[in-house]
Amino acid sequence: MAYKTDIEIAREAKKQPIKEIGEKLGIAFENLVPYGHDKAKVNQDFINSVQDRPNGKLILVTAINPTPAGEGKTTTTVGLGDGLNRIGKKAAICIREASLGPNFGMKGGAAGGGMAQIVPMEDMNLHFTGDFHAITAAHNLLAAMIDNHxxxxxxxxxxxRRVTWRRVLDMNDRALRDVVTSLGGVANGFPRQTGFDITVASEVMAILCLSTSLDDLEKRLGDMIVAYRRDRSPIYCRDIKADGAMTVLLKDAMQPNLVQTLENNPAFVHGGPFANIAHGCNSVIATTTALKLADFVVTEAGFGADLGAEKFMNIKCRKAGLAPDCVVLVATVRAMKMNGGVAKADLGAENVDAVKAGCANLGRHIGNLKSFGVPVVVAINHFVTDTEAEIQAVKDYVKTQGSEAILSRHWELGSEGSAELATRVAKIAESGASQFAPLYPDDMPLFQKIERIAKSIYHADEVLADAKIRAQLREWEEAGYGNLPICMAKTQYSFTTDPNRRGAPTGHSVPVREVRLSAGAGFVVVICGEIMTMPGLPRVPASETIRLNDEGLIEGLF
Structure with missing residues (x-):
């Protein structure tokens, strides 16, 4: 049976005017800032007016380590949100915005898939409401003002020699990782070595996603450390006097974006830090607003639970005073087989033994998530090639881990296929069973926090960091930054720093290459192994097949 592509399905969506989507959440049209007919921003006055309401239930969707077989975390987030609405719950979805870099690279878009998508899919995966462009502009304004000063x-x-503020671009461009600026003589300034990161790795992105208001945003921007003097004393963004102008550029970007699913249910799509090199969660302002407007909020954290969920718990929940009521861990039979040693080309054939062998990765994530005191449900994201025996093997394994696995067919059937999952998740979330607590206390020394994550989440034996890095962490502690949480920058493909080690490896070490202080965002970035903060394009990038067809419609986005 031939299935339609995601973009074909999205194009046929029967969208409702954004005014009607707002009404479902009690948002009057005058409190929306429309961007066309099918997307809008929610204004700050309205957000301020609902702060005294009680919060709904918060559900986090995360996943096993990603494989080329595909897991479908965003698809499951959307499907679960639709499923909750189908069974009579008032639910909203909160996800991140898509970055142009991976859209034109290898990963593709971030709007879900099949019959569980958020629309308008093309807009969301391209320029959307301009938030990422605003972040790029604000970040690079500061870079220009530093060099100008x-x-x-x-x-x-x-x-x-100690300007730490690099430039950013929302594109995968390895040629810009390490560059020299200001060549060409006196008129162009003083030559120095610097580089570019991708926009989603910018501290400005992290700050936008953690700020609660424009005042909070401006203060955090001012707190960013951008350079040092010869005596090692820090230079802050506010010293450059860029924080006010940056806030002006980010004024509209701070407002959450409201769109809809294929089934016309409300979805907030706002912010987009990567989970492998940043903190991997949508904005605090979108999530906290949704919790005031809906009885259930389904949100996601990027990549596997070792990255996105860990940072959701230890950074976002800690900073925003949130606590998840239930965690949904997404897995696929195909991914279990791949973790069990089956090549991608052979995934279509039944192989129950490989499924069982690959379940170790799933089991480790279940145990890690439970260590936060939160109930865990496994969602088996159904593929049409899955057999009954393979599905049962996953269910049986999950039961041995003290959890339960539910088959969800949202990709194929939309909310009809996710109703069983939604019913179980709602019951758990309403039960009050969650006893959430972060992994480490604020006052634990920075290096011990890194070790706690490496040993408890990655199951590593040790953290390898040279004396220079340990000294840098101690300096930051002495400067008053010791209470900050840790943001690990690590490959998403493995519990280790080697992307090729699948499953649930033990007996490994975590080498720390570099540490960066994000004083405005309020965390310390720990760069491990070969992880890059500016990705490159693959040998055959997706951009080679993205085009306008004869009808002027976009083809090739996925």
């Missing part, structure tokens, strides 16, 4: 006499006595 140095050019006009350097009153702050910035050590040009």
């Amino acid at each position: 140095i050019y006009w006499g350097n009153e702050l006595e910035i050590d040009e």
Whole structure:
């Protein structure tokens, strides 16, 4: 049977005017800022007006380590949200915005798939409401102002060798990782070595996603450390006097975006830090607003639970005062087989033994999530090639881990296929069983926090960090940053720092290559192994097949 592509399904969606989607959440049209007919921002005045309401139930969707077989975390998030609405619950969805880099690279878009999508899919995966462009502009305005300050006499006595603020671009471009700027003589400034990160790795992105208001945003931007003097004393963004102008550029981007699913249920799509190099969660302002407007909020955290869920719990929930009522861990039979050693080309054939062998990765994630005190349900995201025996093997294994697995067919059937999962998740969330607690206390020393994550979540034997890195962490503690949480930058494909080690490996070490202080966002970034903060394009990027057809419609987005 031939199935339609995601973009074909999205194009045929019977969308409701955004005014009607807002009404489902009690948002009057005057409190929406429309971007066309099918998307809008929710204004700050309305957000302020609902803060005294009680919160709904918060459901986190996460996944096993991603494989080329596909897991469908966003698809499951959307399907579960639709399923909750189908069984009579008032539910909203909160996900991240898509980055242009992976859209045109290898990963593709971030709007779900099949019959569980958020629309308008093309807009969401391209420029959307311009939030990422605003973040890119604000970030690079600060970079320009730093170099300009140095050019006009350097009153702050910035050590040009210690400018830590790089530039950003929302594109995968490995050629920009390490560059020299200001060549060409006196008129162009002082040459120095720097580089570009992808926009979603920007501290400005993290700050937008963790701020609760424009005032909070401006303060956090001002708190960012951008350079150091020769005596190692820090230069802050506010010293450059860029925080006000940056806030102006981000004024509209701070407002959450409201769109809809294929089944016309409300979805907030706002912010988009990657989970492998940033903190991997949508904005606090979108999630907390949704919790005031709906009885259930389904949100996701990027990549596997070792990255996205860990950062959701230890960074986002800690900073925003949130606690998940239930966690849904997404897995597929195909991914279990791949973890069990089956090649991608052979995934269509039944192989129950490989499924059983690959379940170790799933089991480790279940145990890790339970260590936060939160109930865990496994969602088996159904593929048409799955056999009954393979599905049963996953269910049986999950039962041995003290959890339960439910087959969900939302990709094929929409909410009809996710109703069973939604019913079980709602019951757990309403039971009050969650006893959420983060993995480590605020006052634990920074290096011990890194070790706690590496040993408890990655199941590593040790963390390898040279004396220079340990000294840097101690300096930050002495400067008053010791209470910050840790944001690990690590490959998403493995519990280790080696992307090729699948399953649930033990006996490995976590090498720390670099640490970066995000003083405005309020965390310390720990870069491990070969992880890159500016990705490159694959040998055959998706952009080679993205085009406009004869009708002027976009083809090739996925």
